[in-house]
Amino acid sequence: MRWALLALIGAAAYLFAVTFDLPALRMLCKPLPVLAMLLWILGSPADGYRRWVAVGLVLSMLGDILLEWPINAFVPGLAAFLLAHLAYLAAYLGDTRRVAPLGLLIAGTLGGGLFALLYSRGLGPLLVPIALYSLTISAMLWRAIARLGVPGIANASRACAALGALLFVSSDAMIGISRFVAAFDGASYAIMLTYWLGQLGIAASVTSRHIALPYSEDPTTSRA
Numbered sequence: 700m701r702w703a704l705l706a707l708i709g710a711a712a713y714l715f716a717v718t719f720d721l722p723a724l725r726m727l728c729k730p731l732p733v734l735a736m737l738l739w740i741l742g743s744p745a746d747g748y749r750r751w752v753a754v755g756l757v758l759s760m761l762g763d764i765l766l767e768w769p770i771n772a773f774v775p776g777l778a779a780f781l782l783a784h785l786a787y788l789a790a791y792l793g794d795t796r797r798v799a800p801l802g803l804l805i806a807g808t809l810g811g812g813l814f815a816l817l818y819s820r821g822l823g824p825l826l827v828p829i830a831l832y833s834l835t836i837s838a839m840l841w842r843a844i845a846r847l848g849v850p851g852i853a854n855a856s857r858a859c860a861a862l863g864a865l866l867f868v869s870s871d872a873m874i875g876i877s878r879f880v881a882a883f884d885g886a887s888y889a890i891m892l893t894y895w896l897g898q899l900g901i902a903a904s905v906t907s908r909h910i911a912l913p914y915s916e917d918p919t920t921s922r923a
Contacts, residue, residue: 706735710895717887726767730760732895736902747793749905755786759898774828780871781832784839787901791842791860795849802844810837813872817879829875836871840864855907863900870894 709731716724737756743749762779765772814833822829843864846857870893877886 702735702739705738706732706895706899709735710891713891714888717891722767722769726764729763729767733760733763733898736898740902740905743906744909748790748908751786751790751793752901752905755783755790756898756902758783758786774825777828777832781835784832784835784867787864788835788839788842791839791846794846794852795842797845797848799841799845799848802841802847805844806837806841809840809868809872810834813875817875820879822879832871836868840868853907853909856904859900859907860904861900863897863902863904866893866897866900868897870897 709728713725713728713731715721716728733756737753737760740749740753740756758779762776762783765776765779768776810833814830817829817833818826843860846852846860849857870890873886873890873893877883877890
């Protein structure tokens with residue numbers, strides 16, 4: 700409960716700072732929701748999945764800070780989030796490596812379509828970094844969707860990871876559209892809300908991962 704309160708206070712304060720253009724408050728509060736999620740998942744049983752998601756959350760906080768920095772740190776911020784996506788990708792690959800062709804089609808279409816749109820507007824020296832980033836988020840989304848078909852993992856964990864990945868990709872897409880195609884009203888709010896909800900879904904895939912399945916045997920009543 701205390702981590703949820705920290706996340707809500709941080710998010711509300713950040714959006715307040717965006718509304719009234721308070722750079723110092725924005726810098727202070729922007730990482731707080733993700734920090735709260737990190738502290739939340741650290742209360743879950745330790746395993747490889749939790750470790751990689753925790754790494755992704757730490758890198759995301761770094762990206763939050765870099766993108767809010769007064770100097771132009773867009774490329775370093777992009778690099779931090781690229782590494783965060785790779786950490787989530789590693790977490791998902793730890794659960795399954797099945798091909799999941801439908802997931803590949805969905806992720807490839809979304810990622811490829813976004814890159815094609817940005818490329819059509821001219822990316823200049825950011826062409827290679829944006830291409831690499833588009834490929835990475837597509838792979839992350841693909842592997843999150845692939846988890847949906849893996850038995851032995853709580854349904855809530857599978858659904859939260861897939862929805863979280865989709866929301867995270869949506870937030871990234873809005874950043875790209877706002878920066879390279881056309882700014883739109885409410886972009887800052889839409890970007891951050893989908894980003895936080897995406898991270899929440901990914902974090903919840905950790906905390907719901909070890910929920911006992913309805914058909915699991917109770918060790919105290921199992922047959923010899």
